[in-house]
Amino acid sequence: MLFILNLFLIFFKCKIIYFKCFILIIFINKTVGDNLYFHNIRCYSCTSLDGEKLLNDIKDFNWHKWMENIRYAPFTDGCSDTFTPDVALRSGAKSQECENGICMKMELTQVNGTSNVWRGCIPKSKDQIRPDCTKISSNQGSMEICTCNSHLCNSNKKIKYNYILIIIFIIICFYINFNI
Structure with a gap:
C-alpha cells in the first residue's frame, strides 16, 4: 500500500510540475512570442508581378489605392513562391x-498555372488584421493572401518562433522533472 501511495505522490508531483511548465509556456508565449525580436517587425518586400498591368486591371477604388503600394516593392524573379x-x-x-x-504574402495564380507573388508590409494594421490566410478563386484564377506578425515571417519558412519557444520550454520541463 505504501508503494502505491508513493507512486501516487510521484505522479501527482509530476502533474504539478507539468502544469507549472504549461503555465510558464503560455505566459512566455503571450508576453514575448509575438514580439520576440523587434517592436516593429521586418518583412520581406518584393514582387514578381507586373504592377502597372495589375493596377490597370483593378477597377475598385479602395483595392486600387491599396495595390498602388506594389509600385514600391522591388521587382525580382527571386520573389516567386x-x-x-x-x-x-x-x-x-x-x-x-x-x-x-504585419507582413503579407499575396500569390496570384492564373488558370494557365502562371503564378506571381507580392511580399510586403501592411503598416499600422497590427491591431486590425490577424495572422491568417484567405484564398479567393474565380474563373480567371485564384488569389491567396497570407498575413503574419513575426520577424520576416512572409518567407516560405514553415516553423515560427513561437513553436521554437514551446519546444525549448518543453525540454526545460523534462529536464526539471528528471532532476527533482
Whole structure:
C-alpha cells in the first residue's frame, strides 16, 4: 500500500510540475512570442508581378489605392513562391521595417498555372488584421493572401518562433522533472 501511495505522490508531483511548465509556456508565449525580436517587425518586400498591368486591371477604388503600394516593392524573379531569402535578397528583394503592422504574402495564380507573388508590409494594421490566410478563386484564377506578425515571417519558412519557444520550454520541463 505504501508503494502505491508513493507512486501516487510521484505522479501527482509530476502533474504539478507539468502544469507549472504549461503555465510558464503560455505566459512566455503571450508576453514575448509575438514580439520576440523587434517592436516593429521586418518583412520581406518584393514582387514578381507586373504592377502597372495589375493596377490597370483593378477597377475598385479602395483595392486600387491599396495595390498602388506594389509600385514600391522591388521587382525580382527571386520573389516567386519558391522563395529562398538569401537568393531573393541577392536578386533585389528588400527587408523593410513594418511600422506597427504585419507582413503579407499575396500569390496570384492564373488558370494557365502562371503564378506571381507580392511580399510586403501592411503598416499600422497590427491591431486590425490577424495572422491568417484567405484564398479567393474565380474563373480567371485564384488569389491567396497570407498575413503574419513575426520577424520576416512572409518567407516560405514553415516553423515560427513561437513553436521554437514551446519546444525549448518543453525540454526545460523534462529536464526539471528528471532532476527533482
